[in-house]
Amino acid sequence: LAKTTQPISMDSYEGQEVNITCSHNNIATNDYITWYQQFPSQGPRFIIQGYKTKVTNEVASLFIPADRKSSTLSLPRVSLSDTAVYYCLVGDIGRDDKIIFGKGTRLHILP
Amino acid sequence: EAGVAQSPRYKIIEKRQSVAFWCNPISGHATLYWYQQILGQGPKLLIQFQNNGVVDDSQLPKDRFSAERLKGVDSTLKIQPAKLEDSAVYLCASSLQQGRETQYFGPGTRLLVL
Numbered sequence: 001l002a003k004t005t006q007p008i009s010m011d012s013y014e015g016q017e018v019n020i021t022c023s024h025n026n027i028a029t030n031d032y033i034t035w036y037q038q039f040p041s042q043g044p045r046f047i048i049q050g051y052k053t054k055v056t057n058e059v060a061s062l063f064i065p066a067d068r069k070s071s072t073l074s075l076p077r078v079s080l081s082d083t084a085v086y087y088c089l090v091g092d093i094g095r096d097d098k099i100i101f102g103k104g105t106r107l108h109i110l111p
Numbered sequence: 112e113a114g115v116a117q118s119p120r121y122k123i124i125e126k127r128q129s130v131a132f133w134c135n136p137i138s139g140h141a142t143l144y145w146y147q148q149i150l151g152q153g154p155k156l157l158i159q160f161q162n163n164g165v166v167d168d169s170q171l172p173k174d175r176f177s178a179e180r181l182k183g184v185d186s187t188l189k190i191q192p193a194k195l196e197d198s199a200v201y202l203c204a205s206s207l208q209q210g211r212e213t214q215y216f217g218p219g220t221r222l223l224v225l
């Protein structure tokens with residue numbers, strides 16, 4: 001299983017674009033990269049998933065370089081409600097891979 | 112579509128007592144997960160079911176924790192006897208299948224052991 005490393009915390013301001021980078025140097029060929037968001041007193045919620053290059057949905061974008069040893073979650077024009085913990089997970093699509101959540105990145109949006 | 116349901120939402124017990132948590136996954140989801148989340152940490156997988164069979168329970172403290180998923184739908188997680196360090200939020204999640212399928216989480220049960 002590829003271990004992931006993320007910043008412990010980040011601060012940003014409303015209206016800014018926020019980029020959270022996750023390192024996964026030992027990512028395997030079949031591994032996908034998945035990001036979850038967790039608000040206080042709630043369970044994590046799926047944000048986005050990708051394998052390579054760029055993925056975009058209505059909530060975020062995920063940038064994955066060619067070597068796939070890192071990935072960046074990009075949140076456009078954040079608001080106060082984006083204050084949450086963001087988890088980066090790496091796992092194999094084909095195997096019964098265990099999902100491992102690290103400590104995540106605590107994102108605090110300031111007015 | 113109804114989400115993952117969990118009950119109770121909160122529970123306070125004394126150490127050495129027993130407690131049980133219940134989870135009803137999203138209809139049609141074959142895979143069910145129980146996680147333990149200690150304050151300030153990410154969720155830790157305790158047990159994973161595929162239908163009514165156990166796929167992974169390597170991190171389940173089997174001397175005090177047990178879980179079952181009869182008929183491959185609802186699931187219960189039990190702690191007997193509870194310890195102070197079991198104070199945490201217990202999250203249930205489900206997904207259509209294993210692998211990279213999106214997991215949908217319930218609101219969790221917050222347990223406080225005194």
